Amino acid sequence: MAFITILFYAFIVVVIIQVVYYACFLFSFAIKRSETRLKKQIPISVIICAKNEAQNLEKNLPSVLNQDYSNFEIVLVNDSSSDSTLEIMENFASKNSNIKIVDVKSNETFWGNKKYALTLGIKASSNDFLVFTDADCVPTSNLWLSHISSHFSNKESIVLGYGAYAKKKYSFLNKIIRFETVMTAMQYFSYAKLGLPYMGVGRNMAYRKELFFNNRGFNNHINIKSGDDDLFINEVATSSNTALCFSKESFTVSEAKPSFKTWITQKRRHISTARLYKAKHQFLLGVFYITQLMFWILGITLLLTAFPWQWTASLIGLRFIIQWLCIGFTAKKLEETDLIFLAPILEVFLITSQLSIFIANKISKPKHWK
Structure with missing residues (x-):
C-alpha cells in the first residue's frame, strides 16, 4: 500500500x-438554550483576590457593588500588594458596610501563592455560597449575582459561568484570545453537560464553602501555584453537583492581554495545570x-x-x-x-x-x- x-x-x-x-x-x-430561573436570593459572599490591582479595583468594583441583589457581602483579599491596592480597598470599605477586607502579609512558605490568599478570604467569608471573580473583571449586568446564585440547589453546589474578554477593533491578537476563550468554554460547558465536568474559570464561577472545606480546600495541590480554579473544580466536580450558568446577564468581561508575549506567559501558566487533571x-x-x-x-x-x-x-x-x-x-x-x-x-x-x-x-x- x-x-x-x-x-x-x-x-x-x-x-x-x-x-x-x-x-x-x-x-x-x-444548541441548548440557557435556563433562566431567578428565585429567592440566598446570602452570597463575593470573593475577589487582588495583587497590585489598584486601578482595576477602582474601575470595576462599583459594578459589583451595584448588583441588584438583596443579601451579599464582598470579601476583598489583598495579596501582599506593593501598590495602593489596600488603600483603594479601605476607601471602598469606608463607604460600603458590606465590604470585608483580608490583608494577606508575605509568607515565606506560601509566597506568591494565590491559593493561600484565597483560602484566607474563604475562611473570612460570612456565607456558605461563594461567588468568585477577579479584580480586572466587570459583570455585564446588575443581575449577575441573581443569575449565578439561582443555579445553586440542594444537589448542585458548583456553578460554572462564562468569563469573556472585551472586544478590541482591528486587533488580530484580541480575536485569537477570544476564540480560545470560546473554544475553552464550549468544551468545559459541553463536558459538564455530558456529566464530565473538568474545569471552571476563576473570572466567573461559584461553589459552596462547605464543599471547599469538606474536600480540604486546595490542600492536594497547594504547592502548584496555578489551578485555584480549574484544578479545584477538576478534583471536586461531579455529574450531579455541577450546574451551568451561561445567560447573557451572567457574563463577566475583562481586558485581554495587550501583547503576544504577555498572553503566551498567561497561557503557559494555564496549560501547565492540565497535566494534573484526572486521567x-x-x-x-x-x-x-x-x-x-x-x-x-x-x-x-x-x-x-x-x-x-x-x-x-x-x-x-x-x-x-x-x-x-x-x-x-x-x-x-x-x-x-x-x-x-x-x-x-x-x-x-x-x-x-x-x-x-x-x-x-x-x-x-x-x-x-x-
Whole structure:
C-alpha cells in the first residue's frame, strides 16, 4: 500500500474523531438554550483576590457593588500588594458596610501563592455560597449575582459561568484570545453537560464553602501555584453537583492581554495545570487537540500531493461544516459572532501557539501569580 494512501486513511480517522467531538459539543451545549430561573436570593459572599490591582479595583468594583441583589457581602483579599491596592480597598470599605477586607502579609512558605490568599478570604467569608471573580473583571449586568446564585440547589453546589474578554477593533491578537476563550468554554460547558465536568474559570464561577472545606480546600495541590480554579473544580466536580450558568446577564468581561508575549506567559501558566487533571479528562482533551493538529498537517499534505484532491477536499468540507455549526451556535450564545467566519484561520494560529507553549513548558517552568 502506497504511503500516501496510508496517510489518507489516517486522515479519514482524524476527521471522524473530530466530527464526533464537534457533534457532541454541538448537541450537548451549542444548541441548548440557557435556563433562566431567578428565585429567592440566598446570602452570597463575593470573593475577589487582588495583587497590585489598584486601578482595576477602582474601575470595576462599583459594578459589583451595584448588583441588584438583596443579601451579599464582598470579601476583598489583598495579596501582599506593593501598590495602593489596600488603600483603594479601605476607601471602598469606608463607604460600603458590606465590604470585608483580608490583608494577606508575605509568607515565606506560601509566597506568591494565590491559593493561600484565597483560602484566607474563604475562611473570612460570612456565607456558605461563594461567588468568585477577579479584580480586572466587570459583570455585564446588575443581575449577575441573581443569575449565578439561582443555579445553586440542594444537589448542585458548583456553578460554572462564562468569563469573556472585551472586544478590541482591528486587533488580530484580541480575536485569537477570544476564540480560545470560546473554544475553552464550549468544551468545559459541553463536558459538564455530558456529566464530565473538568474545569471552571476563576473570572466567573461559584461553589459552596462547605464543599471547599469538606474536600480540604486546595490542600492536594497547594504547592502548584496555578489551578485555584480549574484544578479545584477538576478534583471536586461531579455529574450531579455541577450546574451551568451561561445567560447573557451572567457574563463577566475583562481586558485581554495587550501583547503576544504577555498572553503566551498567561497561557503557559494555564496549560501547565492540565497535566494534573484526572486521567479521563487528560485523554479526552489530548485526543481532541492531537486530532486538531493532525487534521491540518494531513489535510495540507494530501492537498499538496498527487492524491485525488476531491476526496481530501470532501473530508475537509465535512469537518468544517460541523465545526462552523458548533462554533456558530456557541459564539452566538456567548455573543462572539464576529469570530465565526474566521474560525479556520484563528484555529491554525491557536493550535500553533498551543504547540509552542507545550514545548516551552517542557523546557522551562512558567511564571505564576504576579
